[in-house]
Amino acid sequence: MAIILFDDNAHQALLPLTYTRPVADLRIGILTIAEKWAKHLNTEYSFKTQPYLQAKYPQVSGVDDLYINGSVCPDDNLLEAINNLKTGEALKQSEFLIAAKAPIDAEFEKVLSYDSFFISLRHPEDIFSKNDIELRKDFRLLTKGRSSAEISSTNTVLGNDFFAEEGATAECSTFNTNNGPIYLGANSSVWEGNNIRGAFALCHNSQIKMGGKIYGATTIGPFCRVGGEISNSVIWGYSSKGHEGFLGNSVLGEWCNIGADSNNSNLKNNYAEVKLWDYTTQRFRKTGLQFCGLIMADHAKCGINTMFNTGTVVGVGANVFGSGYPRNFVPDFAWGGAQGFETYSLKKMFETEALVYPRRDNRVFDEVEQDIVKEVFALTESFRSVF
Template sequence: MNCILFDGPVRDNLLPFTFTRPVAEIRVGIMTIREKWEAYLNCPISYLTEDYLSEKYPLTLANTNLMINASILPSEKLVQELRNLSENEVLLKDDIIIAYWSKTADKDQDVSSFDQLNYNGEIVQILNTWDIFSKNGEALQADFDFLTKGRKSQPISNTNSLIHPERIFLEEGAKVEYSILNATEGPIYIGKNAEIWEGSLIRGGLALCDNAIIKMGGKLYGPTTIGPYSKVCGEVSNSVIFGYSSKGHEGYLGNAVLGEWCNIGADSNNSNLKNNYAKVRLWNYATEKFEHTGLQFCGLMMGDHSKTAINTMFNTGTVIGVSSNIYVPGFPRNFVPSFSWGGASGFSTYMPTKAFEAAKVMMARRNVEFNDIEANILNHVFEITKKWRNY
């Protein structure tokens, strides 16, 4: 079986995160969407995404290919339906294309002539940026059940205080000492070589992915995901960090999503609730205006390689693009375009050559090379986001 995850029409609603990755590389729950499908189908996955991303995220074609909507999360029932799908059939949920077989990979594939099969089960779909944190609890529980089924957790040190230890799972090399872990409201998953340092207070659901760290005195409550090689401290609530990012000091992060290679300065905070308790609007790149989320709680959306100085403050429902640097006092506006430098008093353009210098140093600290492929992606993002930078 050759499987391809295609971005689909929701890709623009998931910016700024999909400026630098296909939809399939979004992390929600414990795994990325691609990792979930690979685990369920037990086969390699490739991508049908934007051309400028295809060198890093290539497409592999075979004589016939199972095309799967990358915004939809797998389940046992859905996977069984896909295994029974035949050529010239398309599986739909109402008007949403879930999957079909094809000899080609075309972003504008016409499936109107295919036999239409309606999926009668429930699907979990990531349609908007805020779905990443608002549906994280459901995705985290599903991933936990799948990854731990029939397996036994590594021993948990008796220095810790545990509530519902049967819902706490440590992978090989995970370390937790002198902390409180409460899995009453959701499971707690500690990935390979991940660490929770002394004095931390953890209330599930929580996914601490491989090689990630919660520093001393961290206060995390779920459902929250801390991606691989990330470091966190302070207070974190119902947030998702994709990976390789740092929020290493005190400060509040709530109902938020951070991409990769982000850094949140000490004592930085985001608001996740308006002081009039109104529903939150969030910048939408597809419509180029602020759209209603329907949520009362919605915090910060920050694209890859963006950073804040110490004591930075963000209003409810703030969107920060890729490779932006926020550092002056006061609340910046609720939408900061990619490659912006400044804050509440104004912005200038953060030129790619300067941004790349910082990226090279930060990535080297995690033993990852900033190469020409990464530079080409970011240069492309710089060009296509110019229209939002009026400076």
Template sequence: MNYLLIEQADFRNQLKPFTFTRPISEIRVGILTIREKWETHLESNVSHISTPELSEKYPAKRDARNILINSSVCPNPDLVKAIQLGASLKKDGVLICAAATEEEIDFFNPSQKLEEAAEYDGDITMITQSWHIFQKNAAEIRSDFDVITKGRNTQHVNDPHTRVYGEKNIFIEEGASIKAAILNAENGPIYIGKNAQIHEGAIIKGPFAMLDNSHVNMGAKIKGDSTIGPFCKVGGEVSNSVFFGYSSKGHDGFIGNSVVGEWCNLGADTNTSNLKNNYANVKLWDYAKGGFKDTGLQFCGLMMGDHSKCGINTMFNTGTVVGVSANIFGGGFPRNFIPSFAWGGSAGFSTFQLKKAFEVAEKVMERRDKELNEVEQKILTTHFEESKADRFWEK
């Protein structure tokens, strides 16, 4: 059976700015991306059906017999068993999966399949809002940890100056280095990826995951429920936040209840507010609505899209959304919604022109032995044109 992850349009809009540059299933929540979760559970390669501008980077593999799975749904063992039977399933008015021939894919009608689908009576986890990424991260770390460490042997902490609590809940991949740190996994697992490095004086509390080749810098305080994706460098104070990968917050400063995309950099002493002074619910920018939406959450920090950067001493207000390839700097609090390709801060914005954005992205990606190829440039170019409507200073 061939498995394809498909997107629900309203969920895709609700997960912006992260879905401007990736399919929903490439979002990292827990240890793995949603696609990686399905591949691990199904023991099979899984591809995407996404928007036209992303199809070249994320091509769909089609076969005579296919199962289409809602890419906002995270797998669990019971759900996987039900899906492998080939039936169409739904949950609370949302289509979970449906079978389709190769010819049917182009004319796939979710509404029709929803009517035909059987109600799934088990529990499911869905990522349909941007804040779900950090809100459900702890539970997904636990779930992923159980799956990817089952039957495997961990490397051990050999450093005599590192203190470990709840050692049975810690899994360390080959090549990882831990020096004079404190690891507390009593309240949740800690996963350390291949060749990852935890530097002197770092304090880490689980649930926590750091992926391959990432660094937790000296003296960092990681309060738990957090994920650091591959090739990241993170320092300072971090609480219930997710870094997708290839991003840096190398210095002191606080980030909490936040999500940071790929190829981002937070300057020294950047701080994010995650709680309003009046303790009211946090509102986040809704791209589909073109206005702010009540999250129902008391704690919510920063949502930063790919390739965005901020200068030293940047102060982000509670519930700030930053688009793709924005560059924020200067004193004071910038506004709560910063569109893609914005250049500036509280004093005002101009447009970060595409040529300049490419120049920065090329230099940043070279540092991780990656290339800003034509496919990546096409994705950013398409988004630059589409995001003009958000750039209020151009009107």
């Protein structure tokens, strides 16, 4: 049996973060949703996603496959219910399809009802607002029955929920696990003088530069380099926020870069509810949150001293720079800032990405990656019509 993680309408609701990936490839906690299911069920996984993404994220079908909604995070009760599914059966909560032991475009022999609570990502802000819960679950999953590698005696560790994988290093830093666990991935590095409060995860091959201040619930994905002040944020991987400046209640995709001394606001001056741009309605949507910062999609970048207002969404491949606050929705492949935008041409963007990719794990911005970006460029053309 293999897992096939399928997209539902959350793929649209989670834009722009899902323009470049299936929903199950979103990182929340320490692992991606797909990695969580594979670890729990001890099996391989593939994706049933948008056609233009399938070359990078293929669907591999076998015998008696298990289809799982890619927006759903596993927990013990849900795992038990799914493990009890028989061939031809589906598991739903009301009309929401959670999983099926049958192709999801077929008629199910039997539909079982699931009434317990579970975490499902339905909007971009869910990623940081539910990150604390998933961090704790993933920490238990990854460390159960294992012993932490030793780190330097120059560090101070408060509490007991600290775990370092082999190859992780840290010097002259403070790790406070009294409010949540702290996880250091393989070959990660915490430079001197950092103060880190859990829940927190630094994934493999990532670094925190000197003098950082990091609050829970924060995840730094693989092959990242960060510094400055970060609070309740998720950075997926291959991205940099390497300098001073505040990032709070935010999500950064892959291949992003935050310029030195850039900041985002996560609280409005009047303490009002924050709204976020919604791609499905093409208007700003109430989040129900008082704290909500920056949502930045893959390949987006900003120059030094950039100021992002509360609840700003930056689309795929955007490049933001200049003085003043850019507007709260920066369309995909926009080039500019508060003084105005023009279209960031694919030719120029591809030249940049060809230089960026080898800096992280010797990756290559290959034809598969380029084809995805080309498709997203076409899909988002209407948002740039206002330039």
